Amino acid sequence: DAGVIQSPRHEVTEMGQEVTLRCKPISGHDYLFWYRQTMMRGLELLIYFNNNVPIDDSGMPEDRFSAKMPNASFSTLKIQPSEPRDSAVYFCASSARPLKSTSTDTQYFGPGTRLTVL
Amino acid sequence: QKEVEQDPGPLSVPEGAIVSLNCTYSNSAFQYFMWYRQYSRKGPELLMYTYSSGNKEDGRFTAQVDKSSKYISLFIRDSQPSDSATYLCAMSEGFQKLVFGTGTRLLVSP
Numbered sequence: 001d002a003g004v005i006q007s008p009r010h011e012v013t014e015m016g017q018e019v020t021l022r023c024k025p026i027s028g029h030d031y032l033f034w035y036r037q038t039m040m041r042g043l044e045l046l047i048y049f050n051n052n053v054p055i056d057d058s059g060m061p062e063d064r065f066s067a068k069m070p071n072a073s074f075s076t077l078k079i080q081p082s083e084p085r086d087s088a089v090y091f092c093a094s095s096a097r098p099l100k101s102t103s104t105d106t107q108y109f110g111p112g113t114r115l116t117v118l
Numbered sequence: 119q120k121e122v123e124q125d126p127g128p129l130s131v132p133e134g135a136i137v138s139l140n141c142t143y144s145n146s147a148f149q150y151f152m153w154y155r156q157y158s159r160k161g162p163e164l165l166m167y168t169y170s171s172g173n174k175e176d177g178r179f180t181a182q183v184d185k186s187s188k189y190i191s192l193f194i195r196d197s198q199p200s201d202s203a204t205y206l207c208a209m210s211e212g213f214q215k216l217v218f219g220t221g222t223r224l225l226v227s228p
Binding site for chain 1: 124159160161162163164167206214215216217218219220221
């Protein structure tokens with residue numbers, strides 16, 4: 001398997017523009033996560049899906065952020081309008097539910113999209 | 119106060135040294151404790167996980183969880199230059215919703 005695929009790898013845009021980040025999870029995984037990583041705040045969970053349905057979006061910073069998962073192999077994170085404080089590395093991760101309650105679900109991360117908003 | 123606290127480092131050690139990385143947390147409901155390793159410009163990858171309290175060993179790596187003190191550790195024996203990376207602790211109450219520390223940057227010099 002190719003692992004989690006994210007595009008683009010780098011995005012530079014101007015304040016006010018719409019930004020769309022894309023993710024293809026590992027085939028067969030039924031959980032998909034969007035994270036944001038900054039030096040100050042570390043890695044933060046924004047939203048996660050189970051079987052294409054959003055389960056918890058409490059980490060989404062504000063209404064300018066939205067995420068969709070139209071099918072099991074594709075998800076998008078959209079920022080509209082973008083602001084300089086949105087500059088960060090955005091990661092997508094996917095996992096499968098573990099078989100035992102004492103096991104954890106290994107989340108496999110993509111390479112990330114480095115977003116710079118000028 | 120953050121839910122998970124981790125010293126950002128950097129922590130610089132010579133090759134062969136024993137490395138100790140630590141996190142403290144405030145949520146007593148956390149049951150799953152993980153260590154992720156992140157190389158520069160890459161996504162994090164799971165290194166070890168522990169369910170509830172106790173120790174777990176995997177090769178040169180040992181993870182310890184002390185729930186009474188809300189303290190977790192990762193030990194690396196015989197550290198190698200290839201261990202140079204950022205180490206992120208993560209924890210959760212149940213499945214999926216992980217809370218990460220900010221990461222400790224480790225530099226192992228030859």
